[in-house]
Amino acid sequence: MRLLVTGGAGFIGSNFVRYVVQHAPDVQITVLDKLTYAGNRANLAGLPADRVRLVVGDVADAALVDRLVRASDAVMHLAAESHNDRSLVDPQPFIDTNIVGTYTLLEAVRRYDVRFHQVSTDEVYGDLPLRTDTDQSAHDAVFTAQSRYQPSSPYSASKAAADLLVRAWVHSFGIRATISNCSNNYGPYQHVEKFIPRAITNILTGRRPVLYGDGRNVRDWIHVADHVAALWLILQRGEVGQTYLVGAHCERSNRSVLAAILRAMGRPADDFVTVKDRPGHDRRYALDNSALVRDLGWQPQHRNFDQGLAATIDWYRTHTSWWQAGKAAVEAAYGQH
Numbered sequence: 001m002r003l004l005v006t007g008g009a010g011f012i013g014s015n016f017v018r019y020v021v022q023h024a025p026d027v028q029i030t031v032l033d034k035l036t037y038a039g040n041r042a043n044l045a046g047l048p049a050d051r052v053r054l055v056v057g058d059v060a061d062a063a064l065v066d067r068l069v070r071a072s073d074a075v076m077h078l079a080a081e082s083h084n085d086r087s088l089v090d091p092q093p094f095i096d097t098n099i100v101g102t103y104t105l106l107e108a109v110r111r112y113d114v115r116f117h118q119v120s121t122d123e124v125y126g127d128l129p130l131r132t133d134t135d136q137s138a139h140d141a142v143f144t145a146q147s148r149y150q151p152s153s154p155y156s157a158s159k160a161a162a163d164l165l166v167r168a169w170v171h172s173f174g175i176r177a178t179i180s181n182c183s184n185n186y187g188p189y190q191h192v193e194k195f196i197p198r199a200i201t202n203i204l205t206g207r208r209p210v211l212y213g214d215g216r217n218v219r220d221w222i223h224v225a226d227h228v229a230a231l232w233l234i235l236q237r238g239e240v241g242q243t244y245l246v247g248a249h250c251e252r253s254n255r256s257v258l259a260a261i262l263r264a265m266g267r268p269a270d271d272f273v274t275v276k277d278r279p280g281h282d283r284r285y286a287l288d289n290s291a292l293v294r295d296l297g298w299q300p301q302h303r304n305f306d307q308g309l310a311a312t313i314d315w316y317r318t319h320t321s322w323w324q325a326g327k328a329a330v331e332a333a334y335g336q337h
Contacts, residue, residue: 001027004072006059006105007079009033011190012119014043016076016228021047023232032068033079034058034097042322043189059101062108069108074115074235077105082121083193084155085334088279091154098158099165106169109177116166116177117235122220122247124160124181126150127282130216131251142286143181145243152280163243170241178238180231182246183287186308187224188315192323193330195254196309199261199272200316201327209262210334213277215255218284222248223302230298237296247287248300257309264310 003020007013008031020027031054033039044054057064059079069075079101081087081094102118109116125143149164151157169175186196199209230246238244252260259269292298302308316323 002030002071002073003027004030004032004068004075006032006075006077006101007039009035009039009041009043009054010078011038011043012185012224012227013078014040014189015187015224016078016231017044017047017052019225019228019232021051027051029053030055030068030072032057032059032065037326038082038191040189040322058097060096060104062104065104065108066111069105069114070112072114074117075105075109076117076119076231076235077102078119080119080159082155084123084153085193085278087153087155087158091158094154094158098155099161102162102165106165106175106177110169110173110175113176115235116175117231117238118163118166118177118179119231120159120163120179120181121156122181122183122245122285122287123153123156123282124149124151124163125285126152126156128284128286130218130283142288143245144288145181145245145291152282167241176240178234178240179243180234180246181243181287182227182230183220183222183248183285185222185224185227187312188319189322190224192327193333196257196261196312197316197323198330199258200265200313201323203261203265203267204317204320205327207331209258209272211254211258211272211274212281213274215258215274216253216283217281218251218253218286219257220247220286221250221252221257221305222246222300223308226300226302229301230292230296233296233298234292239295242291244292244296245287245289246292247289248303249289250303250305251284251286252305260306260309261313264306264313
């Protein structure tokens with residue numbers, strides 16, 4: 001297989017590339033990445049040059065995309081602007097990359113009949129009620145592949161639009177595409193602007209970690225290694241036109257995640273600062289992963305969140321050179337907003 005991976009120098013993308021290199025020795029990979037702040041050549045360091053090629057470019061560049069797709073058998077589309085806070089400050093890059101970029105890829109795979117997979121997020125569905133002791137419906141509520149899209153931020157709206165384009169191109173033009181919507185990822189190579197690595201690196205640099213609002217917002221956390229294993233499985237065996245939800249049934253409030261980080265790093269439970277909540281901050285996400293489990297035989301391997309978190313902390317502790325240069329700029333940006 002000749003595989004094109006967009007956004008392959010980012011967090012999930014580079015973990016996916018590493019997974020394919022390890023598990024599929026006959027696959028040749030071309031990474032297309034714009035190398036914005038979230039893309040990093042170092043994420044691909046150590047991979048064999050005869051199997052992984054990096055092309056620096058934009059998924060909205062129609063001529064470049066045409067050339068790369070024409071030479072590919074499949075496309076794993078991970079390139080995206082993905083940070084909610086940034087989308088609230090400047091939505092334009094999210095429109096350009098997530099919508100126009102996806103459209104550009106879809107037109108190319110339509111021309112050359114190339115298999116396509118769209119990597120998306122649970123945030124397209126909006127949010128769910130928080131679990132309570134008295135409301136059983138809140139306990140039972142989860143998103144399914146049939147749930148209505150109700151995005152609540154410029155980021156999630158742009159991903160929802162991209163997903164709908166994929167569905168329309170399958171229906172109208174018969175392209176061979178699938179979609180996956182995943183819950184919150186954690187693990188190595190995640191940019192330090194994100195919640196878990198930001199908290200870890202704040203502690204490592206003598207800063208106090210930060211919690212939005214009351215910290216009751218709940219996310220379904222999945223280790224990135226489990227996510228990329230699911231992506232490879234869907235690309236190989238997924239049914240064209242289907243949407244697969246990738247979640248690990250590991251719901252944790254932001255406050256409890258931060259408490260686990262503080263505990264694992266030997267810091268007092270109250271050693272954090274609270275800041276004003278983000279506008280439109282979704283309350284809770286939870287996914288029904290039964291189709292992925294039932295139809296494709298996928299199961300998450302990193303079931304113990306505390307163990308996965310401890311390994312992630314160790315990774316950031318031992319890879320200071322990977323994140324240290326950009327840390328101050330991230331904190332300065334947060335300080336401005």
